[in-house]
Amino acid sequence: xxxxxxxxxxxxxxxxxxxxxxxxxxxxxxxxxxxxxxxxxxxxxxxxxxxxxxxxxxxxxxxxxxxxxxxxxxxxxxxxxxxxxxxxxxxxxxxxxxxxxxxxxxxxxxxxxxxxxxxxxxxxxxxxxxxxxxxxxxxxxxxxxxxxxxxxxxxxxxxxxxxxxxxxxxxxxxxxxxxxxxxxxxxxxxxxxxxxxxxxxxxxxxxxxxxxxxxxxxxxxxxx
Amino acid sequence: xxxxxxxxxxxxxxxxxxxxxxxxxxxxxxxxxxxxxxxxxxxxxxxxxxxxxxxxxxxxxxxxxxxxxxxxxxxxxxxxxxxxxxxxxxxxxxxxxxxxxxxxxxxxxxxxxxxxxxxxxxxxxxxxxxxxxxxxxxxxxxxxxxxxxxxxxxxxxxxxxxxxxxxxxxxxxxxxxxxxxxxxxxxxxxxxxxxxxxxxxxxxxxxxxxxxxxxxxxxxxxxx
Numbered sequence: 001x002x003x004x005x006x007x008x009x010x011x012x013x014x015x016x017x018x019x020x021x022x023x024x025x026x027x028x029x030x031x032x033x034x035x036x037x038x039x040x041x042x043x044x045x046x047x048x049x050x051x052x053x054x055x056x057x058x059x060x061x062x063x064x065x066x067x068x069x070x071x072x073x074x075x076x077x078x079x080x081x082x083x084x085x086x087x088x089x090x091x092x093x094x095x096x097x098x099x100x101x102x103x104x105x106x107x108x109x110x111x112x113x114x115x116x117x118x119x120x121x122x123x124x125x126x127x128x129x130x131x132x133x134x135x136x137x138x139x140x141x142x143x144x145x146x147x148x149x150x151x152x153x154x155x156x157x158x159x160x161x162x163x164x165x166x167x168x169x170x171x172x173x174x175x176x177x178x179x180x181x182x183x184x185x186x187x188x189x190x191x192x193x194x195x196x197x198x199x200x201x202x203x204x205x206x207x208x209x210x211x212x213x214x215x216x217x218x219x220x221x222x223x224x
Numbered sequence: 225x226x227x228x229x230x231x232x233x234x235x236x237x238x239x240x241x242x243x244x245x246x247x248x249x250x251x252x253x254x255x256x257x258x259x260x261x262x263x264x265x266x267x268x269x270x271x272x273x274x275x276x277x278x279x280x281x282x283x284x285x286x287x288x289x290x291x292x293x294x295x296x297x298x299x300x301x302x303x304x305x306x307x308x309x310x311x312x313x314x315x316x317x318x319x320x321x322x323x324x325x326x327x328x329x330x331x332x333x334x335x336x337x338x339x340x341x342x343x344x345x346x347x348x349x350x351x352x353x354x355x356x357x358x359x360x361x362x363x364x365x366x367x368x369x370x371x372x373x374x375x376x377x378x379x380x381x382x383x384x385x386x387x388x389x390x391x392x393x394x395x396x397x398x399x400x401x402x403x404x405x406x407x408x409x410x411x412x413x414x415x416x417x418x419x420x421x422x423x424x425x426x427x428x429x430x431x432x433x434x435x436x437x438x439x440x441x442x443x444x445x446x447x448x
Contacts, residue, residue, distance in 0.1 A: 039262040039349050039378065040370025067350060069376045095319045095350040123377070124348055125263050126291060126319045145369035145392065146264025152293045153347070154263065168369065174398050 014131050017099035021106065021134025028111035030061075031217045032119060034097075034135035036157060038150075039123030041143040042167040044072045045200035046209075047118050051079035053210045058115040058217065063105045065097040065122050072120060084108045088122065096127035099134055116217060125150065129157035137216055143168040144177045151185035158189045163212065169199040238355050241323035245330065245358025252335035254285075255441045256343060258321075258359035260381060262374075263347030265367040266391040268296045269424035270433075271342050275303040277434045282339040282441065287329045289321040289346050296344060308332045312346065320351035323358055340441060349374065353381035361440055367392040368401045375409035382413045387436065393423040 025032055035043050044064075051060055061082040064073040073085040084105040088094035097119065109117065119135060121128045140161040142150050145168060151158045158164065164186050166179065183195055194212060198205030249256055259267050268288075275284055285306040288297040297309040308329040312318035321343065333341065343359060345352045364385040366374050369392060375382045382388065388410050390403065407419055418436060422429030 038264060038347065039374060040367075066377055068379050069373075071373055071376060095348070122350065123262065124319070124350060126346065126348060127351075143264075143369065145367065145395065149293075149295055150263060152295060153290055155292050171369065171395070171398055174395055 011130060014099045017103055018132040018134040021099055021102055022136070024106060025111070025117075025134060025136075028114070029221065030111050030114050030117055031137075031220055032117045032133075032135045033137045033139055033213070033216075034119045034121060034128075034133050035139050035141065036121045036125075036128045036161075037123060037141035037143070037167075038125050038146055041123070041141045041146065042200050043120045043123070043141060044075055046141060046165065046167065046198075047076055047120060048079060049200050049203070049206045050118065050210060050213065051076060053206055054116075054213065055079065057214065059113055061109050061114045061117045063097075063102065063109075063117060063119045065101070065120055067094075067122060081114060082109050095122065095124050096131040097121050097133055098131050102133045116213070125154040125157050129154075129160055136220055137162040139163045139165060141165045141167050142182070144171045144175050147176075148178045148182040148185070151182065151189055155189055158186055158193070161190060161193050163194040163196065164190075165209065166195065166197045167200060169197050169204050170201050235354060238323045241327055242356040242358040245323055245326050246360070248330060249335070249341075249358060249360075252338070253445065254335050254338050254341055255444050256341045256357075256359040256361075257437070257440075258343045258345060258352075258357050258362045259365065260345045260349075260352045260362065260385075261347060261365035261367070261391075262349050262370055265347070265365045265370065266424050267344045267347070267365060268299055270365060270389065270391065270422075271300055271344060272303060273424050273427070273430045274342065274434060274437065275300060277430055278340075278437065279303065281438065283337055285333050285338045285341045287321075287326065287333075287341060287343045289325070289344055291318075291346060305338060306333050319346065319348050320355040321345050321357055322355050326357045340437070349378040349381050353378075353384055360444055361386040363387045363389060365389045365391050366406070368395045368399050371400070372402045372406040372409070375406065375413055379413055382410055382417070385414060385417050387418045387420065388414075389433065390419065390421045391424060393421050393428055394426050 059081045062080045063084050065086045077083045086101050196209045283305045286304045287308050289310045294309050301307045310325050420433045
């Protein structure tokens with residue numbers, strides 16, 4: 001039973017720091033979206049498309065989470081107002097970004113200049129579901145080549161998502177993926193999730209996704 | 225420092241049970257391969273192709289690891305000699321199969337009737353690198369749509385693999401993936417890894433992969 005206690009303590013400590021992060025963000029009027037997916041589903045590509053589409057409307061910072069390397073941060077650094085790289089190590093407990101890592105990263109961000117921060121979580125469909133970071137919205141990307149059974153196999157991360165993005169729509173003619181079945185599984189787990197069908201490669205659906213972001217940022221600002 | 229100690233204890237306990245698993249397997253002359261990948265890279269499809277190709281040569285059991293659901297076990301149950309499903313839960317520490325789960329699963333397998341057990345690990349490129357299960361060989365599947373930068377971003381799981389499979393070769397005309405760059409990154413991290421280019425959809429490369437398995441099983445049997 002000891003192991004469970006340790007895990008519970010880690011999750012509770014994470015929750016406390018996540019709340020502190022959100023208070024800091026709200027004080028500076030910064031909206032934060034936590035972007036999660038399996039490896040290679042298109043988190044960095046989505047962030048790049050979002051930066052390019054919204055750069056005249058919002059000042060956007062990016063926190064790049066990776067086990068190793070800075071390749072993603074290098075890709076976005078010319079498009080974003082500010083970029084902070086977090087490299088976790090290959091420790092079994094670092095299979096997700098954690099609130100304490102975001103707390104550190106926010107210290108390196110010009111919060112007063114920013115409207116929106118996009119967090120690219122580690123490529124993983126298991127752990128990030130458990131660790132809130134202080135974000136206002138959680139977005140999950142699923143991509144067609146992964147198959148339409150992911151909601152059945154990794155349910156928790158779908159249950160907690162505010163939006164689910166189906167990426168790589170350009171590959172639809174070449175893979176077996178039943179969009180209706182996937183959407184049905186998602187709405188069974190999470191009827192309130194907004195679902196977008198996009199292709200970061202062709203630009204399909206990016207406008208609707210960016211409109212959703214603008215709505216979220218505005219409605220959050222009005223509530224405060 | 226407490227957290228690190230706990231993690232170390234978990235890994236050491238895992239290692240002890242993994243060694244015990246391997247002793248049991250060697251006693252019963254069963255060879256075990258641990259198959260790892262990101263979600264949707266094709267672990268179940270590879271297992272199905274392997275079962276179909278080798279069923280006249282080896283008696284094969286399968287251990288299916290999933291966070292939730294039994295869809296993979298259902299897919300393979302008609303082709304394998306024996307199938308055991310492990311469902312981990314959405315606990316942060318269960319982002320990999322662990323040796324203790326395999327110890328339980330092996331109790332439900334007819335070991336005296338089997339030559340080979342294929343373990344399908346959870347879809348994750350981080351945690352499974354840390355947890356040995358008692359397997360004789362570790363195989364990592366990377367699939368083209370994930371992108372060619374995975375060895376740079378998730379190095380540890382590549383360092384420890386005995387074989388790396390590049391799956392979904394049929395999608396090569398439709399995705400940006402530099403095979404030479406990927407193979408270069410893999411051999412930089414792990415010059416001894418055997419690399420196979422396959423498509424579970426078209427059957428490309430399956431014969432070479434199955435020949436590799438037969439060689440491994442035979443050379444292990446000769447050493448004992």
